[in-house]
Amino acid sequence: MTEQAEKPFLYVVVCAAGIAADVSKLITAAQERDWEVGVIATPVAMNGFFDTAAVQAQTGRPIRSAWRTPGDPRPFPPPDAVVVAPATFNTVNKWAAGLADTLAVATLCETYGLGVPVAALPCVADALAAHPAYRDSLVRLRGMGVRFGEPYSGEPEEDGRRPEFGWERALDLLERR
Numbered sequence: 001m002t003e004q005a006e007k008p009f010l011y012v013v014v015c016a017a018g019i020a021a022d023v024s025k026l027i028t029a030a031q032e033r034d035w036e037v038g039v040i041a042t043p044v045a046m047n048g049f050f051d052t053a054a055v056q057a058q059t060g061r062p063i064r065s066a067w068r069t070p071g072d073p074r075p076f077p078p079p080d081a082v083v084v085a086p087a088t089f090n091t092v093n094k095w096a097a098g099l100a101d102t103l104a105v106a107t108l109c110e111t112y113g114l115g116v117p118v119a120a121l122p123c124v125a126d127a128l129a130a131h132p133a134y135r136d137s138l139v140r141l142r143g144m145g146v147r148f149g150e151p152y153s154g155e156p157e158e159d160g161r162r163p164e165f166g167w168e169r170a171l172d173l174l175e176r177r
Contacts, residue, residue, distance in 0.1 A: 008080035010035040013104050015088040016044035017123040019154060019165045023050050026085055026167040027058050033171055038076040040064045042091060042104045067103050079116050083170040084108060086123030086152070089134055096137035112144050119173035121149040121166065129153070147173040 010030050014020050023039070030037050037059045046052065046065045056063055062075055084091065091105060100106035111118050120141070128134060129151060142148065149169040156162055 007034055007036040009077045010037050011076065011079040011082040011107065012037055012039045013082060013084040013087075013091075013108060014039060014041040014045045014050060015084070015086055015091045015104070015123075016042055016047075016049045017086040017088050017154075018049070019086050019123050019152070020045055020049040021051070022165065022167065023085070024054060024058055026083065026170065027055065029168045029171055030083075031058075035081075035171075037061075038064070038079075040104050040107055042088075042102055045104075064103060067106075078114070079111070081174045082108065082111050082116055082118045083120070083174070084118065085121040085167065085170050086165070087120040088122075089124045089128040089131075092120070092122065092124070092141065093133055093137045096140040117147070117174055118145070119147045119149065119170040121170050122151045123154060123165070124151060126153045126155065149173060 012023065012026060012030070014023050027037050038061050039055055039059060041063055043065055046063070052063055064075060068075070094101065094105045095108045098109055100109045108118070124134065138148065149166055152163070152165055154162055
């Protein structure tokens, strides 16, 4: 647990996928499990993929998407754990390759060296998931200790409805020892 907070601190990394509109479900579940939550979003996710004002109100903290300047205070304490949800094709591949070109991916890259537990809920279309680079990225990240939930493509089921995205599954993965 962090010294700066009474509760353990969870970073939620949000990527640009349509399902990100429901990220408040993950935040609510985390808060109900006694986590303090801070959100880091990819720059594209900040462009209308989720309600940033509602998320800021829910967490009581600003959403981070860009690096702070050296003189600025850190807006979040160090993480006790990190959830990446939804984890997109682009973010998974950049993360596995160590391409830390955004705050979100840099944060994910750094977690390995800090030994922070990470759970990821992929949201990747089947056609993209078939790409060999993506499969290789999953192997690399699993080798680094990242805990993955079941893949979610968002493809409609036979009845035309989309399956539920298992937001709480990410928290369950973190509790696994």
